[in-house]
Amino acid sequence: MQIIENLKVKEKLYIEKLENGLTVLIIPKPGLLKKYIIWGTNYGSNDSTFIVPGEKEETVVPEGVAHFLEHKMFEQESGINSLDTLTALGVEANAYTTNDHTAYLYSCTDNFYEALDEFMDYVQHPYFTDENVEKEKGIIGQEIMMYDDYPEWQVYLNTMKAMYHNNPVKIDITGTIETISKIDKDILYKCYNTFYNPSNMAMVICGDFEPEKILQEVKNRLVKKSANGEIKRIYPDEPETIVKDKIEQKMEVSQSLYSIGIKDVVADEKEKVKRHIAIEILLNVLFGKSSKFYQELYSDGTIFGTPSIDYEFTNKYAHAIISGQSNYPEKVYEKFKAEAEKTISNGLNKDDFERIKKKIYGLYVKEYNDVEDISKMFLADYFKGINSFEYLEQIDLVNIDYTNQIAKELFNSNKMVLSLIKNK
Amino acid sequence: MNYKKAIIKQGITLHKIDTNKFKTNLFAIFLTTKLNRENVTKNALISSILRRGTMNLPSQEEISKKMEEMYGGSFDCGLDKTGNNQVLKFYIETVNDKFIPQTKDDMLKQSLETLLDIVFNPYIENNAFKEEYLAQEKNNIKQLIEGKIDNKSRYALDRCIEEMYKGESYGLYKYGYIEDLEGITARDLYNYYQNLISNCKIDIFVSGIIDDQLDELVKNNENIKQLSERNGEFQKAELNNKKNTEPKEIIEKMDVTQGKLILGLDVNLSNEELKYDALLFNSILGGSANSKLFQNVREKANLAYVASSSYVRFKSNIFIKCGIEIENYKKALEIIKKQIEDMKNGDFTEDDIENSKKGIIASIKTIDDEQDTQITFYFGQELSNVPISINEYIKNVESVNKQNIIDIAKNVSINTIYFLRN
Numbered sequence A: 001m002q003i004i005e006n007l008k009v010k011e012k013l014y015i016e017k018l019e020n021g022l023t024v025l026i027i028p029k030p031g032l033l034k035k036y037i038i039w040g041t042n043y044g045s046n047d048s049t050f051i052v053p054g055e056k057e058e059t060v061v062p063e064g065v066a067h068f069l070e071h072k073m074f075e076q077e078s079g080i081n082s083l084d085t086l087t088a089l090g091v092e093a094n095a096y097t098t099n100d101h102t103a104y105l106y107s108c109t110d111n112f113y114e115a116l117d118e119f120m121d122y123v124q125h126p127y128f129t130d131e132n133v134e135k136e137k138g139i140i141g142q143e144i145m146m147y148d149d150y151p152e153w154q155v156y157l158n159t160m161k162a163m164y165h166n167n168p169v170k171i172d173i174t175g176t177i178e179t180i181s182k183i184d185k186d187i188l189y190k191c192y193n194t195f196y197n198p199s200n201m202a203m204v205i206c207g208d209f210e211p212e213k214i215l216q217e218v219k220n221r222l223v224k225k226s227a228n229g230e231i232k233r234i235y236p237d238e239p240e241t242i243v244k245d246k247i248e249q250k251m252e253v254s255q256s257l258y259s260i261g262i263k264d265v266v267a268d269e270k271e272k273v274k275r276h277i278a279i280e281i282l283l284n285v286l287f288g289k290s291s292k293f294y295q296e297l298y299s300d301g302t303i304f305g306t307p308s309i310d311y312e313f314t315n316k317y318a319h320a321i322i323s324g325q326s327n328y329p330e331k332v333y334e335k336f337k338a339e340a341e342k343t344i345s346n347g348l349n350k351d352d353f354e355r356i357k358k359k360i361y362g363l364y365v366k367e368y369n370d371v372e373d374i375s376k377m378f379l380a381d382y383f384k385g386i387n388s389f390e391y392l393e394q395i396d397l398v399n400i401d402y403t404n405q406i407a408k409e410l411f412n413s414n415k416m417v418l419s420l421i422k423n424k
Numbered sequence B: 001m002n003y004k005k006a007i008i009k010q011g012i013t014l015h016k017i018d019t020n021k022f023k024t025n026l027f028a029i030f031l032t033t034k035l036n037r038e039n040v041t042k043n044a045l046i047s048s049i050l051r052r053g054t055m056n057l058p059s060q061e062e063i064s065k066k067m068e069e070m071y072g073g074s075f076d077c078g079l080d081k082t083g084n085n086q087v088l089k090f091y092i093e094t095v096n097d098k099f100i101p102q103t104k105d106d107m108l109k110q111s112l113e114t115l116l117d118i119v120f121n122p123y124i125e126n127n128a129f130k131e132e133y134l135a136q137e138k139n140n141i142k143q144l145i146e147g148k149i150d151n152k153s154r155y156a157l158d159r160c161i162e163e164m165y166k167g168e169s170y171g172l173y174k175y176g177y178i179e180d181l182e183g184i185t186a187r188d189l190y191n192y193y194q195n196l197i198s199n200c201k202i203d204i205f206v207s208g209i210i211d212d213q214l215d216e217l218v219k220n221n222e223n224i225k226q227l228s229e230r231n232g233e234f235q236k237a238e239l240n241n242k243k244n245t246e247p248k249e250i251i252e253k254m255d256v257t258q259g260k261l262i263l264g265l266d267v268n269l270s271n272e273e274l275k276y277d278a279l280l281f282n283s284i285l286g287g288s289a290n291s292k293l294f295q296n297v298r299e300k301a302n303l304a305y306v307a308s309s310s311y312v313r314f315k316s317n318i319f320i321k322c323g324i325e326i327e328n329y330k331k332a333l334e335i336i337k338k339q340i341e342d343m344k345n346g347d348f349t350e351d352d353i354e355n356s357k358k359g360i361i362a363s364i365k366t367i368d369d370e371q372d373t374q375i376t377f378y379f380g381q382e383l384s385n386v387p388i389s390i391n392e393y394i395k396n397v398e399s400v401n402k403q404n405i406i407d408i409a410k411n412v413s414i415n416t417i418y419f420l421r422n
Helices: A065-072 A082-088 A112-124 A130-148 A151-163 A185-195 A211-220 A269-287 A292-299 A329-346 A350-369 A371-383 A389-397 A400-410 B040-052 B060-069 B107-120 B131-149 B152-164 B186-199 B214-219 B222-226 B272-287 B292-300 B326-344 B350-369 B371-383 B390-398 B402-410
Strands: A002-006 A011-017 A023-028 A035-041 A049-051 A092-097 A102-108 A201-207 A246-251 A256-263 A308-313 A318-326 A416-423 B002-009 B012-018 B024-034 B074-082 B085-095 B201-208 B248-253 B259-267 B304-312 B317-324 B412-421
Touching: A002 A389, A011 A211, A023 A211, A023 A371, A035 A112, A035 A371, A065 A092, A065 A102, A065 A130, A065 A185, A082 A092, A082 A112, A082 B350, A092 B350, A102 A112, A102 A371, A112 A211, A130 A151, A130 A185, A130 B304, A130 B317, A151 A246, A151 A256, A151 A318, A151 A416, A201 A211, A201 A371, A256 A329, A269 A292, A269 A308, A269 A318, A269 A329, A269 A350, A269 A389, A269 A400, A292 A329, A292 B060, A292 B131, A318 A329, A329 A400, A329 A416, A350 A371, A350 A389, A350 A400, A350 B024, A350 B060, A350 B085, B002 B214, B012 B214, B012 B371, B024 B107, B024 B186, B024 B371, B040 B060, B040 B074, B040 B085, B040 B107, B040 B131, B040 B186, B060 B074, B060 B107, B074 B107, B085 B107, B085 B371, B107 B201, B107 B214, B107 B222, B131 B152, B131 B186, B152 B248, B152 B259, B152 B317, B152 B412, B201 B371, B214 B222, B259 B326, B272 B292, B272 B304, B272 B317, B272 B326, B272 B350, B272 B390, B272 B402, B292 B304, B292 B317, B292 B326, B317 B326, B326 B402, B326 B412, B350 B371, B350 B390, B350 B402, B402 B412
Parallel strands: A023 A201, A246 A416, B012 B201, B248 B412
Antiparallel strands: A002 A011, A011 A023, A035 A102, A035 A201, A092 A102, A256 A318, A256 A416, A308 A318, B002 B012, B024 B085, B024 B201, B074 B085, B259 B317, B259 B412, B304 B317
């Protein structure tokens, strides 16, 4: 096993790529009772057009299949749902789907290996029938409707729709009631067989484990499957331009929700972590709690909570989002643009930069407090081709000149959108 | 892990949790006072205005800069309704010196002093809070109160509690009432604040790698020296002995896509020990994926994505939550009521009990692996009638049997059915 140590957080990462293509990452946490395991496939809501290894024709599946599949994986031929079996062992099991990956997980204190039997069994044995697929449509339908009532989710999704012409990041992970109605068991099996091959998957384990021993336990439970060829994923071409600079929806809310999106270019492989860090520092200097932007808008009653700052990317898209609630969202947007302009011409203040850099370093360190945060982070980063320790290493390389340069690239007024949810 | 309590002065307690499981030290100060209509809005304002500045760091900007300087220390405050108490919570989390490049900072001392400063040494002008800050925080609280409608599921639950506890303190909204805001002046609020910190129960928590000097550090702190002894009265957890009445049914309209159904149940107990039985009852009814609600409302009838229940120990209530198609209201309600009936008839297995115990015990065991949960647990014990350790807690859960749970079921009644529809 390859061992990577990080001296800043004093943690070790053990990595092994197995013969069947599965990558296993282990972060031992001696002394902790809580154990966490997460098994993911590099397959999310964005992957709806692809060529199955060995085939020539493109396969196009309805929106929402990856998430539907996640729900159905728990169903077993015995008629007993794996979620019930795991819960009965006293472990907390769950699963989730994102744009680029689907993950199955559980956390526990006792019965780790009994749970591992069931866990690895269900992820490797799908069981779909016409009947069990139909019944899930009612449950997922309610999940979709629940999200329809979340203004935070709607304002986010609308930001994507305003920024992206074609990239599937703009579609809802769950699909819609209409698209999921077209899903059947054959589609699910086809997607399962394509994307749930070990060579497309990774597992992260965190807790009080002996790395060699836990790796052997995992190997013992693997079904024999060989690595399949490359899955060709087809994404529509995405122009660099945005779709529209403003998008608005009405819901019953106390005050407007705003979300400012900035469409970014996809960074070079070697630079993506460094760029991400620089953008986090940049946006926190400009729009964080100690910023002039926040202090002024807070003082005159325009905003109350601190805006949330996010930067999201894969190798197909990248964008920054600043969001919050305000009665005067247009004013927030104007001020945001003014700050961006000013930064392009004057650059950041040196003290602010150094202070926020310390803050970001501290936030990275805090990620290592909890086995769950650690596991999810290593998995998500792995599918982006990143080892999470890189953030702790590369932050030292990010200086003010580099960050000012990134500010010039990012703050292009032709690539900014404003999404609003206003009260009816 | 090592948990110790020290009485600093009567009514002021220091809780020390010595643990090396985390990269951070977590500091918390909780001010506990009785919840009532007269003071609820003032307490909300206090919790909000204390964030604005101290005599040493007179603005929010300076507090934020100080936190950022301390490697992303985070300062946070919150307001909780715990039974009939209102708890003002203040936290600072900072990275432990061991994980910082230069170690000369003494983050523990700095963090503790800053937090004490924020809570006990607020920025004051002419014997009053700063007018400008007060005006802004009034506006802030107003937005929070109005913002109640934004999260529809949460709103439905809040409304159900309000209806169940109409005219009682637990029915109050924790952020208070808009009509109270206007009349509160900067001087009134400061007088009220002084009264509050002179009389309320104060709990100080420190979790992380703690040095031996901690007790001295707290005792010799200037802000602590200023505080006098107090009774620190608070309301203990209740057993909920309500008379059985016909369930109230409340249906309200809002612009929602999905209907939000909440049932508020009373769980009448004759003594405190029965709370563990009630915990098991809730777990089998709706506490997990194996529960009756999840299995019957979601998996069998496919009516919902969310179908669960939770037990509020302090009031001995259970709240059932479901998100459903509006037309399925009657159907869902019928299935839910059937599950409660089945519990009374003992229609659950020894396996259900064992599995629920495993789930509860696993979550209790992880308390020490999560820094904020740990503080919440020990604070819960502090307010409880019979404080116990994690091991005793586990033993109590283990000793519950089927008859105990049936006895609980027989003392469960539906108080309020609340449905939010379009």
